[in-house]
Amino acid sequence: KQEVTQIPAALSVPEGENLVLNCSFTDSAIYNLQWFRQDPGKGLTSLLLIQSSQREQTSGRLNASLDKSSGRSTLYIAASQPGDSATYLCAVKDDYKLSFGAGTTVTVRA
Amino acid sequence: GAGVSQSPSNKVTEKGKDVELRCDPISGHTALYWYRQSLGQGLEFLIYFQGNSAPDKSGLPSDRFSAERTGGSVSTLTIQRTQQEDSAVYLCASGVAGSGELFFGEGSRLTVL
Secondary structure, three states, X not given: OOOEEEEOOEEEEEOOOOEEEEEEEOOOOOOEEEEEEEOOOOOEEEEEEEXXXXXXXXXXXXXXXXXXXXXXXXXXXXXXXXXXOEEEEEEEEXXXXXXXXXXXXXXXXX | OXXXXXXXXXXXXXXXXOEEEEEEOOOOOOEEXXXXXXXXXXXXXXXXEEOOEEEXXXXXXXXXXXXXXXXXXXXXXXXXXXXXXXXXXXXXXXXXXXXXXXXXXXXXXXXXX
């Protein structure tokens, strides 16, 4: 059974600092890995999708890396802003099912 | 539609009543999923549809829970004889089968009194 772990569980940084969020998974036989953002009381917004054959994906200030062999992914958010405050979820897809980590709750202080 | 649509957004019901939650996926998406998110908990997989078939319903917590999908589109999750522990946000996602991206709706928040 795929187990997904996210560290840290919570993070508080001053505005402008770079954010580093970690995700690890136990079974490297994955199709892809997806990072989501969830605001309080809302659904999940897809941020980045990395296919199993890729090493990284970038979108604006966001960059996600994938090391499938070691079962790790890292989400980098450059020059954080208060609007980046949210919970970030990592999910891995094996065959058809998406398995989620518990998330990292980020607070960016103005 | 432009995104995954779920209704109702909020539902308050009394213990023992039946509820139906609806999901309207993105047009053309053959894969549809239901997940549950309880307060302070992670996302729990409930059921997966490919077209109208449900090859994996292993996450349904009990036989009070059922789901169907018709026309390869809209899906309904039904909870019979609701219990207080059923209170949660029920999230629906759709995507293209295989290695495609999944898109989630805003969820249906269920409160059982």
